[in-house]
Amino acid sequence: MSELDKPYVIGIAGSSGSGKTFFLKSFLDHFSEDEITLISQDDYYIPANTKTREENRLYNFDLPTSIDRETFYAHIKDLFEGRTIYKEEYTFNNPDIKPKMLEIKPAKVLVVEGLFIFHYDEINRLLDYRIFLDAEEHIALERRLKRDLIERGYDHDDVMYKWINHVVPSYNEYLLPYREQCDLVIHNNVDDPLIIQTFTNDIAQELKKRIG
Template identity: 75%
Template sequence: MNKPYVIGIAGSSGSGKTFFLRSFLNHFLPEQVTLISQDDYYIPANTKTREENRLYNFDVPTSINREAFYHDIKELFDGKTVHKEEYTFNNPDLKPKMLEIKPAPVLIVEGLFIFHYEEVNDLLDFRIFLDAEESVALERRLRRDLLERGYDHDDVMYKWENHVVPSYNQYLLPYRPICDMVIINNTDDPKIIDDAANKISFDLKEKNSHITII
């Protein structure tokens, strides 16, 4: 198998990465694109107490099993299938799924630190930065963490002020100038995301005629 075309996608919390990824993936046949997410490589923290979890900083590079993340990306480069248990963010109500990540001509690498990790950044062919104003991003973060992950309001706000924003400023924002595309997503208008996904997928097809865009 030839080296895949690697697209790196990172963005601030609440920037709309999940929606963008869903829209982008819909432009390809399933066997032509695969996604590996940094979020599934968090070092487990489920042995901690509630207070320890509240204070624990998940938004630093050392919270990720960096070596395993890079190893599995290289496995995909070598045409091997990766099996990885989904990370459920310590939500006891969610049963983790076993992920099967198959190699494909287009590989999407997603996560907060993918530009900061030099060995991962060096593998990327195209870099996408999603961003949103802080007030918009916080509103989305609250909606997600309160409803989907079962956190309470005080926990979300503590992490936002002490972990999320400082991490964004230190480990992600400095890499914005090197990215090939910056998407500002301050509204919940899906057209912004769809237009960006359409453009990238079309450009990708132009460079790789063997890839089918749907």
């Protein structure tokens, strides 16, 4: 694929509980399916579903080695080449969720999302625009608790163990150092959807001008 044909690549990362999911939904809603596509690092976790409950509690999902990095990168390059990706979603070992088969089609705009997208140098080099979502730690933890207890079926002790031993150390080592290198940093400490919607409106308008 020539430089003229390559998609415009936006990298979006942020701390756990920073509001990435809502930001992405609001942003993607501005575009048709043939204009934009999303590939998420979360669907490239190396399966841990063979572990016992206790092993799974101790397993660190917040390390770069927990991701199938080679396949993640290869699929991004496939999208560059105009190929459609078929990938089973990752459900964080929740037995109550039946995994969907994801169909990720190439488009003019490619959104790459994940905790390590700036740390993985081969992926960071592909990004044209970098967005960093951040939140104060106590606010991020409150959001994380709500998500993991309800959506992923974890218990409170498991969530707190992972937060203290995995989430915060990983954020400080693998994501925070890249914050000042990003094109846009959004401090999302207030649960007001209008704030995020205003950001996504502005970004989408500028992007539509770029892609014609």
